[in-house]
Amino acid sequence: MKILIIQQRYGIGDMVIFLPYIHAISKKYNSPVTLLAKKSSKAKEILESDEHVDEIITLDKDKDGLRGFFKLSNELKKKNFDKVFIFNSSLRYKLVAKFAGIKRIFQYPLFRSKDNIILSAKVFTEKIIGETVDSEPNLKIKKKDNLDKNFKNICLGISASGPTKRWDINNYIKLCEEILKSKNCKFYLAGGKNDISLINEFKKSKPGKNCVSFEKLSIKETLPIIKSCDCYIGNDTGFMHLAVALGLKSLVLFMDSPVMAYGKYSSRIKVVEPEGEEDSTTHDTLGKDKISFEEVLSKSNEILI
Numbered sequence: 497m498k499i500l501i502i503q504q505r506y507g508i509g510d511m512v513i514f515l516p517y518i519h520a521i522s523k524k525y526n527s528p529v530t531l532l533a534k535k536s537s538k539a540k541e542i543l544e545s546d547e548h549v550d551e552i553i554t555l556d557k558d559k560d561g562l563r564g565f566f567k568l569s570n571e572l573k574k575k576n577f578d579k580v581f582i583f584n585s586s587l588r589y590k591l592v593a594k595f596a597g598i599k600r601i602f603q604y605p606l607f608r609s610k611d612n613i614i615l616s617a618k619v620f621t622e623k624i625i626g627e628t629v630d631s632e633p634n635l636k637i638k639k640k641d642n643l644d645k646n647f648k649n650i651c652l653g654i655s656a657s658g659p660t661k662r663w664d665i666n667n668y669i670k671l672c673e674e675i676l677k678s679k680n681c682k683f684y685l686a687g688g689k690n691d692i693s694l695i696n697e698f699k700k701s702k703p704g705k706n707c708v709s710f711e712k713l714s715i716k717e718t719l720p721i722i723k724s725c726d727c728y729i730g731n732d733t734g735f736m737h738l739a740v741a742l743g744l745k746s747l748v749l750f751m752d753s754p755v756m757a758y759g760k761y762s763s764r765i766k767v768v769e770p771e772g773e774e775d776s777t778t779h780d781t782l783g784k785d786k787i788s789f790e791e792v793l794s795k796s797n798e799i800l801i
Contacts, residue, residue: 499529500572500580500598502589503537504555505613507657508715508734511537512741513613513761514583515633517621521581522548524625530575541716542635542738565592572596581624583617614761631761633741640720647682647706648800650675651722651739653730653748654694655687660752660782662731665694667789671729672703674793679800683707684721686728686735710735727799729792732758740764745799749792750777751784766799768792 501521503514511533522529528550533539535554543549559568565588573596580593582603593601602624604616614631621629643649652672656662675681685695685707695711698704710718719738722728728739728746732753739746740762749768750759755777759767768791769776770783777783 497525497527497579498575498577499525499527500532500577501529502532502580502582502584504532504534504584504589506534506536508538508542509737509758510613511539511542512633512737513758514617515635515741516629516631517583517617519548520621520625520627520629524627530577538715541714542719544716545636566595568592569595572598583620613757632763634743635719635738635741637719637723637742639724643721643724644682647680649682649684649725651686651725651728651730651735651744652683653686653728653733653735654698655691655735656731656733660784661733663749663751663784663787665697669698669701669703670789671793671796673701675796675800676703681706684725685709686718686722686730686733687711729796729799747792747795747799749787751787752777752779752781754778766795768795
């Protein structure tokens, strides 16, 4: 049986969150699936060794618009899919599937404007396969063997998709200085080329004397390193979701993103919200200056035990 799954959201975190449902569909039909996903989701790097995914089709710009519609539908038609699972409410993808000749089309209700990413995917998948699906994501990646176990290896999530979602780098430096007073630690700075100024600032600090930066690494190259760390501490960012899927206890600072969608799907996630918020941060909370340093430090020490 040939199965297509369409997951068109942009982020790495979104890709990770959908993993349990992709895996559940593959297991139900005893067949690896083909995934249609955006390049920005880094699906090809994240799922390269995933036994439940045998092919990833990139949803790039040349598949936009009317010409892109027919290009995509013709590409899918050649692959002779038996079923498609569409994890969105877009009429476009339903029509693409029909033009591609796919007989069995499963999709969210059309034209729905808002949803909880976890709940919608869970309800959709469970209704179709007739089984309960655990929302805990799991990535099978081998650890990097050469991390020094005499240290607490901390994946430090200093990056974020925007400045309102990023705790000040000086707060992270201060946090690491406090942690170092009682523990030997090595810090792995989860950030990329766009975070060079933050990375350099950290490197100049006392904790920066014992740190490794991801700035020149691909997502694929970071996965074994993250897997080998003891925990993740940092912002709500793609690296956090990867850490969770790789089995790490994760302390996540939610200051301007929906905690109920991105912070509650895994038992591995412990959250810190701005003072006055409780399971209530959204995309317009703008609370990065209201994160309690004392709470972050206390909860950091808890997950480092």
